[in-house]
Amino acid sequence: MKSRENDGVKASGAGMNRRQFAKAALGGIGAVAAVPAMLGEAIAKAEADERKSVEFRRNLVTTVDNPILVDETVHRRFSSANIAFNAYSRDLGESHWAVYGRNFVKNLQQGKGGTDIVVGSFDDARAVNALEAAMQTGNRLTGNHGEGNENRGPLAWDNNITSADLASFPRTELPPEDFTRQVKVAARLGGANLVGVCKLNRRWVYESTQRNVYSPDEPQTQRIVFRDVERPTETPEELVIPESVQYAVVMAVEMPRTVIQSSPGPAAGIGDALGYSRMGWASVAVAEYIRCMGYIAIPCKNDTALSVPLAIEAGLGEAGRMGALITPEFGPCVRLCKVFTNMPLVPDKPIRFGVEEFCNHCKKCARECPSKCITEGEQTWEPRNECNNGGVKKWYNDYKKCLGFWDENGMSCTNCVAVCPFTKGDMWAHHFTEWSIKNIHASHPVWLNLDDAFGYGERRHDLDVFKRDFAPYGMDPDKMER
Amino acid sequence: MKSRENDGVKASGAGMNRRQFAKAALGGIGAVAAVPAMLGEAIAKAEADERKSVEFRRNLVTTVDNPILVDETVHRRFSSANIAFNAYSRDLGESHWAVYGRNFVKNLQQGKGGTDIVVGSFDDARAVNALEAAMQTGNRLTGNHGEGNENRGPLAWDNNITSADLASFPRTELPPEDFTRQVKVAARLGGANLVGVCKLNRRWVYESTQRNVYSPDEPQTQRIVFRDVERPTETPEELVIPESVQYAVVMAVEMPRTVIQSSPGPAAGIGDALGYSRMGWASVAVAEYIRCMGYIAIPCKNDTALSVPLAIEAGLGEAGRMGALITPEFGPCVRLCKVFTNMPLVPDKPIRFGVEEFCNHCKKCARECPSKCITEGEQTWEPRNECNNGGVKKWYNDYKKCLGFWDENGMSCTNCVAVCPFTKGDMWAHHFTEWSIKNIHASHPVWLNLDDAFGYGERRHDLDVFKRDFAPYGMDPDKMER
Numbered sequence: 001m002k003s004r005e006n007d008g009v010k011a012s013g014a015g016m017n018r019r020q021f022a023k024a025a026l027g028g029i030g031a032v033a034a035v036p037a038m039l040g041e042a043i044a045k046a047e048a049d050e051r052k053s054v055e056f057r058r059n060l061v062t063t064v065d066n067p068i069l070v071d072e073t074v075h076r077r078f079s080s081a082n083i084a085f086n087a088y089s090r091d092l093g094e095s096h097w098a099v100y101g102r103n104f105v106k107n108l109q110q111g112k113g114g115t116d117i118v119v120g121s122f123d124d125a126r127a128v129n130a131l132e133a134a135m136q137t138g139n140r141l142t143g144n145h146g147e148g149n150e151n152r153g154p155l156a157w158d159n160n161i162t163s164a165d166l167a168s169f170p171r172t173e174l175p176p177e178d179f180t181r182q183v184k185v186a187a188r189l190g191g192a193n194l195v196g197v198c199k200l201n202r203r204w205v206y207e208s209t210q211r212n213v214y215s216p217d218e219p220q221t222q223r224i225v226f227r228d229v230e231r232p233t234e235t236p237e238e239l240v241i242p243e244s245v246q247y248a249v250v251m252a253v254e255m256p257r258t259v260i261q262s263s264p265g266p267a268a269g270i271g272d273a274l275g276y277s278r279m280g281w282a283s284v285a286v287a288e289y290i291r292c293m294g295y296i297a298i299p300c301k302n303d304t305a306l307s308v309p310l311a312i313e314a315g316l317g318e319a320g321r322m323g324a325l326i327t328p329e330f331g332p333c334v335r336l337c338k339v340f341t342n343m344p345l346v347p348d349k350p351i352r353f354g355v356e357e358f359c360n361h362c363k364k365c366a367r368e369c370p371s372k373c374i375t376e377g378e379q380t381w382e383p384r385n386e387c388n389n390g391g392v393k394k395w396y397n398d399y400k401k402c403l404g405f406w407d408e409n410g411m412s413c414t415n416c417v418a419v420c421p422f423t424k425g426d427m428w429a430h431h432f433t434e435w436s437i438k439n440i441h442a443s444h445p446v447w448l449n450l451d452d453a454f455g456y457g458e459r460r461h462d463l464d465v466f467k468r469d470f471a472p473y474g475m476d477p478d479k480m481e482r
Numbered sequence: 483m484k485s486r487e488n489d490g491v492k493a494s495g496a497g498m499n500r501r502q503f504a505k506a507a508l509g510g511i512g513a514v515a516a517v518p519a520m521l522g523e524a525i526a527k528a529e530a531d532e533r534k535s536v537e538f539r540r541n542l543v544t545t546v547d548n549p550i551l552v553d554e555t556v557h558r559r560f561s562s563a564n565i566a567f568n569a570y571s572r573d574l575g576e577s578h579w580a581v582y583g584r585n586f587v588k589n590l591q592q593g594k595g596g597t598d599i600v601v602g603s604f605d606d607a608r609a610v611n612a613l614e615a616a617m618q619t620g621n622r623l624t625g626n627h628g629e630g631n632e633n634r635g636p637l638a639w640d641n642n643i644t645s646a647d648l649a650s651f652p653r654t655e656l657p658p659e660d661f662t663r664q665v666k667v668a669a670r671l672g673g674a675n676l677v678g679v680c681k682l683n684r685r686w687v688y689e690s691t692q693r694n695v696y697s698p699d700e701p702q703t704q705r706i707v708f709r710d711v712e713r714p715t716e717t718p719e720e721l722v723i724p725e726s727v728q729y730a731v732v733m734a735v736e737m738p739r740t741v742i743q744s745s746p747g748p749a750a751g752i753g754d755a756l757g758y759s760r761m762g763w764a765s766v767a768v769a770e771y772i773r774c775m776g777y778i779a780i781p782c783k784n785d786t787a788l789s790v791p792l793a794i795e796a797g798l799g800e801a802g803r804m805g806a807l808i809t810p811e812f813g814p815c816v817r818l819c820k821v822f823t824n825m826p827l828v829p830d831k832p833i834r835f836g837v838e839e840f841c842n843h844c845k846k847c848a849r850e851c852p853s854k855c856i857t858e859g860e861q862t863w864e865p866r867n868e869c870n871n872g873g874v875k876k877w878y879n880d881y882k883k884c885l886g887f888w889d890e891n892g893m894s895c896t897n898c899v900a901v902c903p904f905t906k907g908d909m910w911a912h913h914f915t916e917w918s919i920k921n922i923h924a925s926h927p928v929w930l931n932l933d934d935a936f937g938y939g940e941r942r943h944d945l946d947v948f949k950r951d952f953a954p955y956g957m958d959p960d961k962m963e964r
Contacts, residue, residue: 105647123654127664130774133645134668134767140644141623141636141766154623162622163615165587172605181948182609186616188952189738189756253954256671274671277767281759284623285616292612466663469963470670472735477959481951 061328063349067312068319068392070203071381075391077207078306081219084387084399085147086210091400095214096407103410113266114411119462125266128462132269138277142284145276146301146337148213150224150239154284157232157239157298160291161284171294176344179293183249183286183345190285191278192251193334193479194327196314196348200248200340202226205305209239224304232298244342245296249286250307250314252327252334253278256474257423259465260333264370264405264413267462272414274473275335276301283337295343306389307336315348318355321395322365322374322416326355329479331422355422359395365416370409373401374416418459543810545831549794550801550874552685553863557873559689560788563701566869566881567629568692573882577696578889585892595748596893601944607748610944614751620759624766627758628783628819630695632706632721636766639714639721639780642773643766653776658826661775665731665768665827672767673760674733675816675961676809678796678830682730682822684708687787691721706786714780726824727778731768732789732796734809734816735760738956739905741947742815746852746887746895749944754896756955757817758783765819777825788871789818797830800837803877804847804856804898808837811961813904837904841877847898852891855883856898900941 080086089096103115111125112118119125139145143155151157160167174182180197187195208221224239233240255271262268280301287297298304308325311317316336317327324332328351356379366374374397375384383390384398406412417423471477562568571578589596590611593603601607621627625637633639642649656664662679669677690703706721715722737753744750762783769779780786790807793799798818799809806814810833838861848856856879857866865872866880888894899905953959 101647123656126648126651126654126775127656129645130648130771131664131668131671133642133648133774134771135671136644137636137672137766137770138620138763141763154619160615162618163611165583166608166612166615169608172608174605174609178948182613185948185950185952186613188954189613189617189752189956190619191954193954270671277763281620281623281763284619285759288619289612289616292615293608466660466667468667470667471959471962471964472670472673472675472957473954474671475954475962477953477962477964480953480957480959482953482959 061351061353063315064352065350067350067352068309068394070393071391073391074381075203075389077203077205078389079208079210079219079221080147080206080303081208081210081221082386083147083210083302084403085214086219087385087387088400088403089214089216090219093216095216096403097214099407100410103408105410107410113462114264114409117265117409117411117462119266124463128266128270128465131465132266132273135270135273135277139273139280142277142280143301143303146280146303148209148211148303150209150222150300150303151232151234154280155299155301155303157234157241158296161288163288163292166292167294169294176346179343180346182293183289183343186286186289187249187251187282188481190251190282191253191473192282192286193254193475194252194316194329196250196311196316197345198248198250198310198313198315198347198350200246201309201313204309205241206303209303232296241298241340242296242342245298245340247341247343247345247347248305248310248314249339249341249345250311250316251279251282251286251337251339252311252316252325252330253282253337254330254473254475254479255333255335255417256470257330257333257476258460258468259474260414260423261418261458261460262462262465263415263418263459264409264411265459265462266411267460267465268414268418269412270465271333271474272335272412278473279335279337283339286339290339290341290343293343295341297343298340300338300340304340305338307338309392310338311336313347313350315351318352319394320355320365320420320422321359321363322369322420323395323397323399324417326359326420326422328353331420331424332417333420333423358421362421364419364421368415368419369402370413370415371398371401371405373398373405543833543835545797546834547832549832549834550791550876552875553873555873556863557685557871559685559687560871561690561692561701561703562629562688562785563690563692563703564868565629565692565784566885567696568701569867569869570882570885571696571698572701575698577698578885579696581889582892585890587892589892595944596746596891599747599891599893599944601748606945610748610752610947613947614748614755617752617755617759621755621762624759624762625783625785628762628785630691630693630785632691632704632782632785633714633716636762637781637783637785639716639723640778643770645770645774648774649776651776658828661825662828664775665771665825668768668771669731669733669764670963672764673735673955674764674768675736675957676734676798676811678732678793678798679827680730680732680792680795680797680829680832682728683791683795686791687723688785691785714778723780723822724778724824727780727822729823729825729827729829730787730792730796731821731823731827732793732798733761733764733768733819733821734793734798734807734812735764735819736812736955736957736961737815737817737899738952739812739815739958740942740950741956742896742905743900743940743942744944744947745897745900745941746891746893747941747944748893749942749947750896750900751894752947753815753956754817754894760955761817761819765821768821772821772823772825775825777823779825780822782820782822786822787820789820791874792820793818795829795832797833800834801876802837802847802902802904803841803845804851804902805877805879805881806899808841808902808904810835813902813906814899815902815905840903844903846901846903850897850901851884852895852897853880853883853887855880855887 111121143149208223210219212220228243255275259271283299287299290297311325317325320326366376384396595601625631690705692701694702710725737757741753765781769781772779793807799807802808848858866878
């Protein structure tokens with residue numbers, strides 16, 4: 001955590017600005033043949049051209065058929081009783097949020113937003129947290145984070161919010177291409193930065209939901225099952241998804257990078273809250289469109305299924321070392337939601353753009369993780385504990401350790417997202433990535449040092465949030481379609 | 483309505499593209515001395531430079547002290563019992579929405595979105611309306627349009643949604659400059675495109691609310707009063723705002739221009755719904771921030787007070803002929819919301835940028851209004867009927883006629899917003915406005931013809947909404963802060 005303390009000292013390359021470091025790097029890495037000139041070119045290209053997000057996806061990304069390796073003899077559907085928020089609360093013998101809350105208030109009263117994060121006065125710390133609370137409102141009004149809220153309130157599985165009339169007509173039959181186009185427009189207008197479609201792989205649907213979320217008590221669960229029924233239903237034991245529900249619309253909403261880069265300080269929570277609020281509305285909006293066309297729609301936030309593998313299968317990105325989805329446009333600096341439906345849609349292709357190879361070398365998330373919950377090892381098939389869904393080849397992390405830090409710190413943490421080199425402006429993610437992936441995998445360490453030198457490693461002060469002229473929702477206009 | 487029919491024929495200058503018309507215009511208006519060369523320059527500047535929204539506000543707009551002329555001997559606070567939606571329903575003897583609904587369904591079944599608007603098949607018309615319904619979800623979850631929902635649900639006047647803890651500390655005392663900066667960041671992150679502050683002029687607060695909205699029956703009203711009380715309260719007769727509540731935070735959210743330009747077809751409703759959804763969340767988010775700092779916050783959508791004069795006083799724009807707020811950035815293509823508070827804030831200055839002078843000449847909204855509800859006359863002091871708030875110098879329009887067209891058409895209408903020359907890309911609103919206002923008021927008719935020739939007069943087909951690659955929420959990234 002040295003590199004991300006409050007004083008804003010850079011992680012490495014301290015004392016040099018970006019240009020100086022790039023020059024030094026160009027001089028120093030002559031041992032790698034042909035690198036300096038090419039890197040110089042990449043830097044020039046990067047500095048000259050800052051609007052490449054859309055082109056990047058179109059030009060560089062390749063597609064694959066089976067993006068996730070699964071051992072079918074071992075893999076079982078995951079129970080949301082085992083998400084870390086639930087499991088860790090049982091370990092503690094009280095809601096882990098209770099521990100978190102006590103430390104939160106203690107720190108707040110001292111003007112802090114975490115054990116070692118001095119925001120300023122009590123009023124300063126309060127202001128940052130007030131802004132976080134404000135950004136949570138949309139989340140609260142759309143079923144919180146979704147956990148344990150399956151088929152409840154705005155996340156109801158069979159209930160139009162605005163127009164029962166349109167939904168009541170016999171279902172409209174259109175070619176799947178047309179529906180896909182329409183549903184993606186609904187997603188974008190509903191606020192999604194990225195949207196993709198996949199066949200609903202039931203492997204990623206929770207085996208059950210835990211209704212008494214974050215409780216130390218015995219989980220009160222309902223199984224989530226698929227049956228040959230007309231409409232979604234619920235009994236005390238079961239949540240029933242009709243067999244006809246075969247597709248998932250998966251959406252990503254951007255979290256503002258500059259506030260996330262205050263992690264593990266309280267301003268980072270503003271970005272997180274904003275993401276949850278926006279994804280809540282995106283999922284209910286898309287569900288409403290689908291139902292109005294006569295189809296079933298099951299809107300989900302963190303509930304009902306694992307979002308990351310669905311997002312990978314829908315072509316939004318690749319899995320990173322820290323376990324989050326890495327997108328070409330925003331890196332892991334997104335939140336995910338999804339809508340399940342029986343509307344016939346055209347699936348997108350899963351994508352590759354070098355994340356696995358990059359994460360093999362980088363390990364920056366692991367290095368900067370305060371709880372050391374992120375593995376520095378290789379991808380494996382072995383879960384670390386019950387909070388992992390085993391039988392999948394990936395990096396397994398100990399998310400109870402992660403929450404342990406949150407609780408101790410009285411503040412959530414998104415260091416892994418903040419420091420990820422893919423959580424960057426266009427310059428980084430596009431041109432260097434492009435250049436390096438195409439030309440020389442062994443250059444990755446060079447790239448990493450550059451990332452530090454470019455100042456991306458430094459923690460932004462929490463109060464900086466009040467100094468910025470944000471675009472609406474803190475979005476980056478340079479990463480939008482035009 | 484000839485010029486805005488479904489076939490996409492341009493309003494005038496038909497058969498010429500923008501450049502051709504500009505050339506012809508330059509040739510034809512030689513009678514106005516010095517115009518052609520200067521206009522040519524303006525066009526060149528416009529075409530070369532498309533990112534000027536922010537600079538435009540900073541450079542061209544001037545400030546004024548008393549933007550609204552009021553005859554205090556006549557002016558009375560308006561009752562929401564007299565908003566057209568309520569008053570016209572009493573005239574009809576049934577909710578005007580009932581009439582609207584019958585015609586809506588009749589048209590829908592014929593693939594139409596209005597009496598004369600052929601969308602395509604039933605399924606086509608359904609899809610456009612399904613998208614509109616989807617965009618309404620955020621509106622529905624934040625107290626509908628607000629009308630009659632004062633102090634209800636998410637629009638409650640004294641109730642934190644996410645964090646009662648932060649609100650419970652003694653109020654934080656900061657210089658008004660600091661609070662103003664913070665509340666504006668909350669507004670932007672909560673999705674506002676524009677935000678301003680004014681002293682709360684009680685003149686614009688409704689004298690009463692009508693609870694039985696859109697009903698033909700006797701209005702069930704509660705007076706809205708200011709009293710020396712600690713917190714907002716409600717009795718069966720009264721909604722009580724504390725005397726300490728002295729400021730309004732006023733916000734505008736952009737409606738996507740390209741869908742609004744389908745008016746009076748159903749795709750325009752998508753933009754309207756999206757605006758209401760976004761403004762709902764913006765107002766509750768800002769209220770939450772304020773309460774968490776220990777102050778009172780009263781979040782409002784269309785309820786509680788007239789939004790347009792408050793927005794004028796908060797410096798967001800000027801009143802246009804059609805009665806809507808005209809902003810420098812988006813013209814009238816915005817929706818407005820506001821939050822009242824006792825948090826000490828620094829008011830913004832009301833602005834001028836030539837709207838009144840321009841509207842005097844233009845009259846395009848009046849010309850293209852299907853119901854002819856918009857006056858082609860001068861500003862006056864005289865209301866047209868009980869739906870106007872008299873005693874103010876402005877253009878008075880007959881909003882019952884407006885709703886009459888909605889009902890007959892089974893579809894809402896935003897023609898006045900769609901055709902307004904200020905509802906434009908940067909090129910129009912900035913460079914031509916700037917040039918013309920600075921140089922030659924008499925050139926306004928030239929300007930108008932150019933506006934038509936530039937194709938801004940044509941109605942976009944409703945199904946075009948499914949052909950576009952929208953930015954999130956359909957926003958225009960070129961009009962955002964960076």
